[in-house]
Amino acid sequence: MRRSRLAFLPFVFPLLAFAEFVTFVSVAHAIGFGWAILALAASSVAGLALLRREGIKGFRAFQEAARAGRPPGAEVSNSLIGLFGALLLAIPGFVTAVAGLLLLVPPGRTLARRGAERLAERRLGGAATSDLFGPRKVRVHQADPVSVVVVDEPSSPRPAAGAIEGEIVR
Structure with missing residues (x-):
């Protein structure tokens, strides 16, 4: 019997919290407690600002695609990946901040977008995927x-x- 990946979710969050704690202690030891807190605050503020920008950008791309009568395509999925990256950056923590930054830079965003398209194609099938992504x-x-x-x-x-x-x- 195949197990759902969601069954492992209760184990992921405690592991992420432990990884964030260990990373924070390591960074605080290396640069100092005050600087570590300042770095966390700066990354969270940057993530909140990027959340707004990426959300507006994605909404406009979706509106433009709907107005043109074409599938939302790569620009909307690109914006959604950027929105998820900004959300990860807004969550306080160094591990999530690094993951968010990787999703915000163009090569990471492209890899994540292609992975999301492949996942959608496996789950939804080719016809539904072509309706979504062109x-x-x-x-x-x-x-x-x-x-x-x-x-x-x-x-x-x-x-x-x-x-x-x-x-x-x-």
């Missing part, structure tokens, strides 16, 4: 049986011999 770019290789590889951006400017490129709309 048409998927695929490359079909002729083999026995036919295999489909989902690609966000073509890795080469020219398709391989025997490959058919296109977009799946429905």
Whole structure:
């Protein structure tokens, strides 16, 4: 019987609290208690400011996509990842602040967005995912049986011999 990942949630929060405590004690020992408190306060204030900015940015991107009649796409999921990163930054703690900063920088945001899209595709299926994120770019290789590889951006400017490129709309 497959166990839900939510069953492990009661263990995650105490472990996170312990990790935050150990990290705070280590940082306070290295730079001093006052500076550690100041760093926590600064990261929380920055996170609150970014929460507002990312929320407004995501809402505007969603409105623009709805107005244009197209799926919300990468810009909205990008904003949602930034919103989650700002939320993690606003939570007092060094571990969550580092995780939030990783989600706010462009490479981390892109990796998290692609991971969220893959997770949505596994959970919801291809049709629902294309409704949310737009048409998927695929490359079909002729083999026995036919295999489909989902690609966000073509890795080469020219398709391989025997490959058919296109977009799946429905």
